[in-house]
Amino acid sequence: MSNDVASELDQLNQSVNELLANPPDWLADWVSGSTLWDLIVNNGLQAVGIGAIGWLLATYLERRHNAQMSAREELLTGVRVSTTKKTGPTAHEGTMVVGSVVIAHDFFRTLIIQLRKLIGGNIKPYERLVTRGRREAFIRLREEAALRGLDQVINVRFGSSHISGRFISSVELVAYGTGIKTR
Amino acid sequence: MIITNIEAVPGQSVAEELGLVLGSTVRGKHVGKDIAAFFKGLVGGEIKGYSDLLVEGREEAISRMKNHAVKLGADAVINVRMTTSSITGGAAELMAYGTAVKLTPTENA
Numbered sequence: 534m535s536n537d538v539a540s541e542l543d544q545l546n547q548s549v550n551e552l553l554a555n556p557p558d559w560l561a562d563w564v565s566g567s568t569l570w571d572l573i574v575n576n577g578l579q580a581v582g583i584g585a586i587g588w589l590l591a592t593y594l595e596r597r598h599n600a601q602m603s604a605r606e607e608l609l610t611g612v613r614v615s616t617t618k619k620t621g622p623t624a625h626e627g628t629m630v631v632g633s634v635v636i637a638h639d640f641f642r643t644l645i646i647q648l649r650k651l652i653g654g655n656i657k658p659y660e661r662l663v664t665r666g667r668r669e670a671f672i673r674l675r676e677e678a679a680l681r682g683l684d685q686v687i688n689v690r691f692g693s694s695h696i697s698g699r700f701i702s703s704v705e706l707v708a709y710g711t712g713i714k715t716r
Numbered sequence: 717m718i719i720t721n722i723e724a725v726p727g728q729s730v731a732e733e734l735g736l737v738l739g740s741t742v743r744g745k746h747v748g749k750d751i752a753a754f755f756k757g758l759v760g761g762e763i764k765g766y767s768d769l770l771v772e773g774r775e776e777a778i779s780r781m782k783n784h785a786v787k788l789g790a791d792a793v794i795n796v797r798m799t800t801s802s803i804t805g806g807a808a809e810l811m812a813y814g815t816a817v818k819l820t821p822t823e824n825a
Binding site: 583587590594595620624628631633634635636638640642688690692694695696697698700703705710713 | 719725758805
């Protein structure tokens with residue numbers, strides 16, 4: 534039985550290689566002089582290469598982003614934040630402030646996540662992604678408050694949702710609250 | 717028009733509740749932004765095109781909610797909540813809803 538399958542595959546491989554050896558004109562530039570195995574190896578290496586470069590760049594950009602956020606957070610110590618609705622007696626002006634960001638993984642890590650999801654459990658790359666995105670959204674919220682001269686943000690709410698783009702799916706993280714002036 | 721997501725407006729008090737007001741919008745970006753997002757996906761990170769899409773959409777939803785509140789003769793919208801959901805590839809629905817109120821100044825402010 535397995536011999537039959539093997540010989541059929543062999544025949545298929547041979548017929549594909551014959552086709553590749555005598556390709557139609559429109560395909561000749563792409564495949565002339567190569568076998569099926571050559572095509573798989575060459576294009577596979579290209580795809581893995583691009584994916585790996587993207588992965589390295591993504592790791593570098595993630596580190597840089599985290600460092601930038603730490604620096605920006607140090608400037609925002611003047612804005613106090615709470616999730617309660619208490620305004621206090623000195624509050625005299627308020628408006629809603631919003632911070633949001635859309636963030637996505639590189640394709641290589643997406644592939645790894647797909648494999649990881651087969652096993653289940655904690656999906657570390659996604660945890661890192663949403664933590665980073667939420668931190669960015671929270672910083673933007675406080676930056677907007679600081680820009681408007683508000684010194685406290687109360688009743689802060691977080692939200693996250695999946696944004697499916699036409700070619701890429703990403704995550705949106707949003708933080709919003711009421712900024713008030715207490716001085 | 718004052719927008720807050722707490723049950724009061726700082727420095728003023730609520731005179732009258734006028735009811736629920738709501739604004740929503742479904743927005744997409746042109747296909748060029750989607751292609752740019754695809755290439756950004758090679759390295760991951762923030763997708764600026766979609767961030768802008770959601771910021772614009774949220775502003776649009778809040779301004780529609782404000783228009784609704786203006787029709788009711790409100791001074792402020794309080795206790796505002798916002799939701800986002802992905803409707804189809806490359807488009808998102810943004811919704812904002814809250815309670816329209818009339819205000820009076822607090823006496824001892």
